[in-house]
Every structure is written in C-alpha cells, then in structure tokens.
Amino acid sequence: MGLSMADQQVQNSLLGGFRVLDLTDEKGFLCGKTLADLGADVIKVEKPGGDQARNIGPFYKDIPNREKSLYWFACNLNKRSITLDMETADGHEIFKTLINTADFVIESFDPGYMDELGLGYSELEKINPRVIMTSITPFGQTGPYKDHKASDMILWSMGGVQYSTGEPDFPPLQMSLPQSYFHGGLHAAMGSMMAHYHRQRTGEGQHVDVSIQQAVMLTLMIAAEVWELYGQALKDMAVILPARGGAFRIIPRISSPLKTRMIWPCKDGYIIWSLAVSGGSAGNIASSRALINMMDRNGMAGRLKDYDWAKMDTLTITQEEADDIESIVGKFFLAVAKAEILKEAVKTKVFIAPVFTVKDICEYPHLEARGFWADVAHPELEDIITYPGAFVTIDEAPWKVYHRPPLIGEHNPDIYGKELGFLKDRMVLLKQANVI
C-alpha cells in the first residue's frame, strides 16, 4: 500500500536513485542488467531504429522482429530505453547533458571510439567528476590485440576454455549458447560496483577497463596453475593437459594420467559422477558409501559392496581398477532416472547430479518452491513471459520486476520531454532528423 513501483525502486533497493547510461551492445548487456536488477535506473541508449542486437534470436513465437527478440528481452529486463545518435551534433550535446544526471556510463564500442566522439573518460570526467565510465571490449582498451576483431566463440578460444572442451577426435568446442559476453558483462558490473563504492566514499569517479578475454580466463579454475606447476614435466613425458577428453576427465599424475568418466547415460538422459571425487576426504568417502548403499538397495553393488573408499587414492589407483569400478557403477546408472539420482544426492550427499535440460530446469520443483521465476506482462504481445528471477535474495532490498524490457525509444517522452523539457515540436524535429 502506498509506494508506487518507481518509489519502491528508489527506496527498497541497493542502487535506487543511481542512474546508468547503457551504451553497450550484446558484449556488455549483462552489466546494465545486473545493475538494473539492484534497482538502478538503467537507460539503454539505442541508435534511432533500435539496437542492432534486437535482431539476435530466438524470437517471440519465432517471429523475426526487432520488438520480439527473446535474447534482447533476457538481457534488458528492468532497463528503460531512449534513442539517440551521439554522432550527430545535437545528439552529442544531448548526451553531454545526460552525463550530468548519470552515475555510471557503460559502453562496449571499439577502443578509442568514445575519445573520437569527444566523449572519452577524460571529457566525461570534466562534465561530471563523480561519473564512473565502464568500457567493455574483447581485449581491453590498450595492448597489442586491442583492435583485434572478435566474436563470442573467438574469446572463448583466446581465453583458453575452448582448448580443453570437446571430443578428442573432433575440434574443440564452445557452448551452444555463447557465454563469453556474459562473463565480460558480469565482471564489468563488478568493476563498476567497486568503483561505485569508492565514489560514494570520496566523490571521485573513475574509468573501468574490462577485458572479456580475461573474464573468460577466470573460468579456467586451475588450468593456469597446473601448467605452471606441472606443465613442463608432463610435456616432457608427452602428456598434454588439460586434455580434451569428451565425456571423460584426464587427470594429471606423475605416474600416468588417469582417465575417468564424468558424463554417464542413465535411464532417461544423462547424469554426472566422477570416480576422482570418491576417495581422499571424508566427504568423498561418505559420498561413495552412500552411492554403494543405493546400489546395494537395488541389488547392484556387486563386489563394491565392501569396497574400502578410505584407501582409494586417485594418485595411485591403476587404470584397470578404475575401469572395473566404473563398469559396475555405470551399469547401475543405466537403471536409474535423473529424478531418483537427485533425490539421493540431496538425502545422502552423494556427489552426483542430473544433466538437466532447459525443460528440466523450467520444471524443477525446487526452483518453483523458492519462487525463482517471474511472470512479466508484455501488453503489446498480449502475453505473459516467464523470466529467471533474482541472482541473489536480499532481505532489505527484494528483487523486483520494475519494467518489462523496453520498446525502442519507449522512454523518449520521459527523458527528453519531462526531464530535459523538450517541447513536442523539438522532439518531432529531432526524430525526423534521426537524432532520436
């Protein structure tokens, strides 16, 4: 009772009252989306006619239309939209005016583009010393590859993930839903927030320079550390790591690498379980015992019934013994369904999980019970679309849908009319001149 959605956005959120001018393309969408989810007033600044990325599919009911890109919807929920061509003289001036109202400017143009427009950080800082400018590019603002052309897959490759993903007899693989740009956007949001905290304490803004390649490298877990500590020794033995093992994981050992299966077919799809996480620590041992108990209840434990998992050591186990254990376990997996496996994992802490499809996720009762999903009305489509909800839950500042993803230039009247006080005839002129 009382507070309008706009008031709630300002008062009951971590970034309420802070404004973000979001100039990014798909390389940086997730940055603004993340800040918008925390309540910031994120204004997507689109070229007249709309973001090029509105052409990225999939589309609502497979109708290819700039107002129907589900990719764009997913990345721009909770933002507002204005249209503006900063390359025109008037657009340039309007943007400078908006800088005075902004706490963050995020952009993903080629390095140097904003400087050429006279809108680089050194200029923005003069207009508004508090402003934080975040630049998201494939390789960063400076350096030998700064002007290299990239795509999501190329950054997955240059960042080192592609190398070890895939089947040994086929080329290295990306994910079918490309991920590099999301990593870039998320790290950009983190850098922006780090700068935000400093600005709030000191009044000083700064420039945040994000490399998507590095963001991808930060998903490598310990590939770099393994290379540094083990790489040369293993290379001398003609062992290349991390190997592209397909459904298997090749584990580096000084004796000989160990090949263990990660992805297993089960009754209704696939599950994931690894022998490499079966001995050693107390948790691993408990997990293995619980799995064997489950197998035993189904009369399928075989000779593993009394196996001593405390003595199982992945550094010394022979390939033969590993294969033997895996053959017994693998037979059992073929007889169980994904849901049974998950139930056991929750109940007895077996380190095992189903390989969920998108459908499995959307139908997963746990997510439903937690109220994860958000139904968002799209009046223009006369439909309601279900979106993924909060990335974390915050008791002081619950996540909300403030706006469905905006239509192209939907908020021109709010920003140019109400805020900047442009009269109607001026708006009409600017529209015809393709400035807004």
Added chain:
Amino acid sequence: MKKANQALNGIKVVELAYAGVGPQITRELAEHGATVVRIESHRAPDPLRMMSPFKNFESGLNRSAFGACYNTQKYSISIDLNMTKGPAIAKQLVLWADVFLDGMTPGTTTKWGLDHESISAIKPDIIYAGTSQLGRTGPDSAFSGWGYLLMAMSGFTNITGRPERTPLNVVASYTDYIAPWYMVIALLGALDYRNRTGRGMVINQSQLESSLQFLSPALLDYNVNGRVMSRNANRHPYAAPHGVFPCRSSETSTEQWVAIAVFSDEEWQAFCRVIDKPGWIEDPKFAGVLGRKENEEELEELIAKWTEELPAEQIMSMMQNAGVAAGMVQSPEDLFNDPQVKHRNHFRPLEHQVIGRHSYNAPAYKLSKTPCDISKPGPCLGEDNEFVFKEILNMTDDDIEEFLVAGVITTEMDAPTAPSVF
C-alpha cells in the same frame, strides 16, 4: 601489507567458506583493500588444499596452488569450531567485521551459533552473506555438491557438445566461476547502502539461480516457444564459416587450432582473398549467408585443407589484418605467452613460502584510480594466527597459549588426509 589507495580500505570481512565460490568472493574484496580473515581448521581443512597441483607433485596442506590461488591478501587462522571455545573466537571476529561470509552447506553454521539469526543478534548491522549450491530454502536446499555437478544442473552441460554425441562439461567447475561475482556485486551495493542507512542485511545466494542468468535466452526460448536448446558444436545461427579449424603444429604432441567467425558478406570476401580463393566470392554456393549455411559442412572441409598447412598464430594475424575475426584456440601455455595477456599483467607472480614463485590471476577489470594490488600469496593454514589474535582480537600471549594447549587453535591434522585430484 602494502596499503595503496584502494576502494575497500578499512572494510573488514570474516570468511567461513571452502572450495570455489566463497573464497573467490572474499579474494575480490581483499585484493581491493578489504581486510579478510579466513577461519580454517587443520581438523577440517578446505578440500582445495588437498587438491592438485602440488609443489613437486607431493601433496600437503600448504603445497597446493589450488589451495592458495583463491586466497591472496587474506589472513588465515586455524581454530576448531567444534570445541566449546572455538565459536567464541569466531564471534569476536563477527563483532569486529562489516561482512560475514557463510559458504557452508545450509544449516552447518547453526550448531556454532554462526547462522544469520545468531550473528545479527550480536551485531545488528552486520552484512551476512550466505552462499550455497541451491540456496537456503526449498526442498533440495541440503544438496551439497561441487561446481562441476552444478554445471550439469544449470543446463550448461546439456548444451555443450556435438548433436550426435553425449553432453560435455568444460574442465572447470563452471558455475564456481559465475556465482562469486554476483555475490561480490551485491556485497558492494550492501556496504554502500549500510553507509547511507546504517542498516545491515542478509544476502542469500543460490549458486544455481545466479548461474541461470547466463542461460536466460534459452530459458525464455523454452518458456515462449517450447524449444529445448541442445548441442550444436561450434555452429552459429546466422554466421558461416563459424568454427574451429586444425592448424600446423611445430610439436608432434600438441594440436593447434584456429577459431574463425565470418558474419558479413564483406568479411566473407576478405576471408576468400586471405585464403587465396577469390573464386569463392562469386560462387553461388558460398556468396551469400544462405548458401554458406546450406553448404557449411563442405565449406568447413575446404577451409580445413587450407588452415592445416599453417600455424594458428599466423592465420590469426592474416585474418585480423584483413578485418576477419579470428583467434588461436589457446592452451594454458599459450595464455602465458599471449602478448595481450602479458600487457594486461594477468598472471601476477608472488613468492609463496612453500610453493615458491607462482602466478595469481588478475581481475578482468582495471580501475584507473584505485587499482587492485597484491603482495601476500594465499596463506598457509593458520599462517596469520598471531597477527589476528593479537592485532585484531587483542589477545595476550597467555590467552593464545591457553587456546593452543586446549587445542582450540589447531596446529596439525589429526590423521593424514589423502589428496584428491580433480
């Protein structure tokens, strides 16, 4: 430690977490100036400490780079929370801290009185951050796994691979490299909010729900169109060629690959000139994107015949000079030699007292006025007991002696733990 002008100078954090997610959250804070105390124990060490790679291939609590790499700039203390006086020390740290990070499986910290209700009771303006795989509520909240399992449950495994083969994981525990950053973002907002309002808060993370943000277009596609996204190797919906091609390798034991992505007709024409196939520009089979998509398999085979004669780096340069997007499929060794990665100073070496000199990954962003800075490698277990107990908790030598004798401060493992290899 060095104290440069850093964004989070003065912020105090207590971490009770293990494995991938929790420690990376506080590392990000520590590298930007926060003081982070990590509560550990020899009786229940962080499993990463016993995971390879180890110094000289020999396992040991302080010998693993995996155990060290998520803990730069932090202080490690070793206390046993299962002994009566253990939680009392932790609570003293809570009184000192701005942020308490609970990365244990839901319910674990209740028995120590370190759950968010108990903590908020003794320190009302604390920012309590809890992170777990499936969140604190819901029927499956007790699920206690690892990131490689959550990768499968988050749907990423099922969309990695070839259409005719099984789904695949990436080598890393993928969701462990999405979830931490969402929590850091929330914590930074919470710290500023607390400065403005005086109010602490409870932030809870389901690592699954954080990770699903990266799947959102596919989730919408299912919810709206009923389409279940599957595996499509390296194919792109509207670009061709778009793939990874074999290259000449100078070493017989290593493979080299180059990634090439052609989006426009203009790039296609430039590509044809680079590989010296000007005839393809006019060839109706390949001239437009419709033809290239239709004949993609044939096109890929033809391209591979050209790429396999040349080293990947040379192909990357030739393509880039012509304005075509291309990049090497870089191995870890390649990453260390990458001039751009060097330029960004991504691998930062530090001298670890047991492991020796080894590298720590840098953040993906550079802050122009308050850069991150590291000087302290991932600590040995309990390395900072004296500093934390004396300088932060003002304990006397006698207090410390008493805790040592009682075994509240731990100094060694009760029984040897076998290493795990992941």
